[in-house]
Amino acid sequence: MKITSNFITIFLSAALSGCVTASLENAREESTGLLDGESVVVMAKSYHQGNETEAYYIECVEKALGRGSGAINVIPNQQFVDNLFPWFEPRTAPADTKGLVQLMGRPGVPEAVRSMGVRYIVWLDGETERVTQGGSLSCAAGPGGGGCFGFAWWQDDADYEASIWDLSNSEAAGTVTVDYSGTSFLPALVVPIPLIARTKSKACGGLAKQLKLFIVSDEVA
Amino acid sequence: MDVAVRIPAEFHNFVHEENVLGRETWTINLGAANASFFTQLFGYMFENVIVLGPDEDALDHTFDALVEPTIEGFEFSVPNQSKTDAFAVWIRYRMQIFDSLGNNASTWTVSAYGKSQKEGMGGSKSLQRAAVLAMRDAAALILLQMDKSTKIGELADGPLDLSEIELSAVTDAVEGDPVSFGIFAIGGIDEDNE
Numbered sequence: 352m353k354i355t356s357n358f359i360t361i362f363l364s365a366a367l368s369g370c371v372t373a374s375l376e377n378a379r380e381e382s383t384g385l386l387d388g389e390s391v392v393v394m395a396k397s398y399h400q401g402n403e404t405e406a407y408y409i410e411c412v413e414k415a416l417g418r419g420s421g422a423i424n425v426i427p428n429q430q431f432v433d434n435l436f437p438w439f440e441p442r443t444a445p446a447d448t449k450g451l452v453q454l455m456g457r458p459g460v461p462e463a464v465r466s467m468g469v470r471y472i473v474w475l476d477g478e479t480e481r482v483t484q485g486g487s488l489s490c491a492a493g494p495g496g497g498g499c500f501g502f503a504w505w506q507d508d509a510d511y512e513a514s515i516w517d518l519s520n521s522e523a524a525g526t527v528t529v530d531y532s533g534t535s536f537l538p539a540l541v542v543p544i545p546l547i548a549r550t551k552s553k554a555c556g557g558l559a560k561q562l563k564l565f566i567v568s569d570e571v572a
Numbered sequence: 573m574d575v576a577v578r579i580p581a582e583f584h585n586f587v588h589e590e591n592v593l594g595r596e597t598w599t600i601n602l603g604a605a606n607a608s609f610f611t612q613l614f615g616y617m618f619e620n621v622i623v624l625g626p627d628e629d630a631l632d633h634t635f636d637a638l639v640e641p642t643i644e645g646f647e648f649s650v651p652n653q654s655k656t657d658a659f660a661v662w663i664r665y666r667m668q669i670f671d672s673l674g675n676n677a678s679t680w681t682v683s684a685y686g687k688s689q690k691e692g693m694g695g696s697k698s699l700q701r702a703a704v705l706a707m708r709d710a711a712a713l714i715l716l717q718m719d720k721s722t723k724i725g726e727l728a729d730g731p732l733d734l735s736e737i738e739l740s741a742v743t744d745a746v747e748g749d750p751v752s753f754g755i756f757a758i759g760g761i762d763e764d765n766e
Contacts, residue, residue, distance in 0.1 A: 398687045403658065405689040406701070437712030441687075441705065478689075 369548030371533035375561050379525040381517060383566050389470035390424035391416060391566065392431040396476040396514075397441040403478045404511070408555060412475065412513075415559030423563060426467050434463050452521045464518055471566060472518060477511035479551040482532075488539055499539035506534045509554035513562060527565050529558045573728040575618040576635040579607045580642055581626040588646045592653060598696075600648065600703055602663075610641055613711050617718070631674060637727040638670040644681065648699065651690050659695060660687045661702040665710055669722050671731035678722040684710035 385391075393413045396402035409428055417425040432439045438454055445451045455461050488501035509531040515524040533548025584607045588600045615621050622633055630638050645664035651657055665682040686705030688698045719725045 398658075403656075403689055405691060407691050436708075437715050440708055440712045442685075442709055443712055443716070 369533055369535040369546045371531055371548045371550055371553050373532075373553065373557055374530045375557060376528045377525065377561065377565055378528075379565070381520075381522050381524045383471070383515070383517065383524050383568060385423055385470060385567055388424075388468050390426045390468045391471045391473060391562075392426045392467075392469050393428055393473045393475060394431075394439065394444070395428075396474050397444050397446070399441050400446060402476050404475045405478065405551075408479070408511070408551065409475060411552070411555035412473075412559050412562070415556055416562060421563040421567060423566060424468070426469055431467065431469065434467060435460065448516060448521060448523050451516060451518075455518070455521050470517065470519055471524070472516045473562060474514045474516065475511060476514070477509070479507055479509040479554065482506050482508045486537075488537060488543070490539075490543075498541035499543045500541070501539055503537040504534060506532065507548065507550040508532050509550045511554055511558055513558060515562070515565065525565065527558065527561045529554050529561065531557065573618050573637070573725065574620040574622070574635045575614060575724075576622045576624055576630055576633055576638045577611060577614050578624040578628070578630060578638060578640045579610065579626065580640065583607060583642055584626065586643050586646075588648075590648070592650055596650070596652075598648070598650070598699065600646070600661075600699065602643070602646070602703065602707070606643075606707060609707055609711065613714060614639065617715060630670070634672070636672055637677070637724050638672075638674070639724070640668045640670070642666045642668070648702070650695065650699070657690045658687050659690060659699045659702040660685070661699070661706040663703075663706045663710060667714070667718070667722065669724050669727070671727050673731045675732050677724070677727060677732055680718070680722045682710050682713050684713065 393409055393416070395404040395406070395409055413425050413428065416423055437443055438457070438460060445454050455464070484503070484505035486501065486503035488499060488503045490499040491497055509529070511529050513527045515526065516522070517524045531550050531554040533550030533553065535548045536546040538544055538546075584603055586602045586606060588602070589597065591597045611621075611623055622635060624630060624633065624638075642665070643663060644666040645662070647662045649660045651659065654660065663684045665684065667680045667682060669677045669680070671677050684706045686702040686707070686709055688701040688705060690698050
């Protein structure tokens with residue numbers, strides 16, 4: 352009985368969701384790989400550089416990297432930033448690998464990085480935006496009940512780029528780019544039926560999957 | 573170096589309340605967190621730190637320098653105002669440095685900024701995060717630039733030589749230059765000069 356209800360839930364959530372299209376790209380500059388005890392930290396590029404990546408998205412990628420098949424060790428972003436204060440604050444974080452080389456030359460910094468076992472920093476840049484929306488929906492309620500009538504839709508685009516820096520040699524290992532576009536629909540004939548495209552969540556899962564493949568693979572382009 | 577830190581009562585109880593566009597009232601209480609943040613920061617920066625109460629007479633204590641932080645300005649913006657999805661906070665701190673005799677050695681303005689994307693329905697959590705990021709920004713600036721900007725380290729060798737300061741001020745006035753002793757502004761971190 353429980354299996355049947357689970358099946359119905361999965362079927363309904365698949366059937367009642369909007370459509371999402373995806374495009375993913377990797378650009379590798381250096382070979383990668385992750386040894387036992389080595390970890391990854393996920394950071395948002397500084398808002399001083401115009402980045403608007405949401406804290407929720409960082410957490411989502413961190414969690415997705417640390418679970419499922421091919422899970423990798425992830426050091427929580429806040430722990431890394433706190434341990435290396437003040438060098439990874441939005442104003443002081445290195446903007447490029449030249450800045451990283453300088454930073455890794457500062458007393459105490461390589462030691463702190465080593466003690467946490469951090470091998471890669473993944474810098475996220477990008478955001479999820481509502482690009483268009485339309486339709487109309489109105490609801491009314493009276494003593495005898497209420498209901499909605501109409502149709503609304505909207506499209507969200509989630510564009511994110513992850514730059515992977517290898518701290519073992521202070522080099523950029525490459526980038527992973529994801530571009531998800533999802534359209535959600537809300538038809539209503541008395542009762543609204545939301546068909547929501549989970550664009551940001553899908554972009555999070557997709558990016559984490561690509562990052563796992565990128566980091567553990569040792570291919571050189 | 574022995575440093576005394578005096579946290580004024582207004583700093584300790586700082587609350588900013590603002591009505592945005594006549595619709596929402598936002599209340600931000602930086603007070604206790606801000607005070608403990610600064611106490612912690614100075615404890616990390618200097619060998620010996622004495623924390624003075626707001627009404628305590630500094631001259632009852634022995635120290636090389638006295639630091640008195642104040643909040644000179646606080647501003648924030650919410651998504652309705654900025655037409656973006658972000659909350660932003662600006663805090664302007666004024667750090668007054670006195671020598672062991674109570675002479676004003678320098679005054680340094682630290683402008684800090686924090687920004688957080690709107691998440692969830694309300695926004696109070698995002699605004700709080702933006703405020704914390706602004707406080708961390710100030711702490712980073714103080715840690716990296718305070719000595720260069722205020723020359724507080726020189727006070728370890730003794731109090732200011734007032735005759736030298738007066739002489740230099742007179743010379744500046746005669747030459748027609750504005751007297752700029754003790755006034756500094758932050759324009760970012762110049763890491764090369766660290």
